[in-house]
Amino acid sequence: MILKQIPDLETEWEILVRKIKLAFGKSTNPDLNSVLFLIGVQELGKGPDNFSKEEKQNLIHIAICKVLSLSGYYTLDGVDKDGWPHWVLQKKLPFFDLLSQEKLLKMHIIEYFKTEIKL
Numbered sequence: 001m002i003l004k005q006i007p008d009l010e011t012e013w014e015i016l017v018r019k020i021k022l023a024f025g026k027s028t029n030p031d032l033n034s035v036l037f038l039i040g041v042q043e044l045g046k047g048p049d050n051f052s053k054e055e056k057q058n059l060i061h062i063a064i065c066k067v068l069s070l071s072g073y074y075t076l077d078g079v080d081k082d083g084w085p086h087w088v089l090q091k092k093l094p095f096f097d098l099l100s101q102e103k104l105l106k107m108h109i110i111e112y113f114k115t116e117i118k119l
Contacts, residue, residue, distance in 0.1 A: 016035075016119070017029045020119075036059075037056060042117070043066050044059060044083070072091060073089065073090060075088055
């Protein structure tokens, strides 16, 4: 699979990061993992909390599944008794090097914020 090109991906990413930075009143731009964490918290739907290290990792996983679901890689299987969403892999992810993986995630995150958050 060839990555669908977003014209000037890095420019769109920087614009998104600045919007997130302003929305949260932070002094530094969030990195990819920080943005994924925010998406995970949003998708969990319980608001901010003091999450354990394991929960933070799970939130990032939720975010990755959610954004990649926009291209049909995952579907939501349901939520457990504690309200945590669980996802099922629908089609195998292509093998990408680290830089291409990052681009794939950024493209999907940009799409997520355009369609789901309207930011």
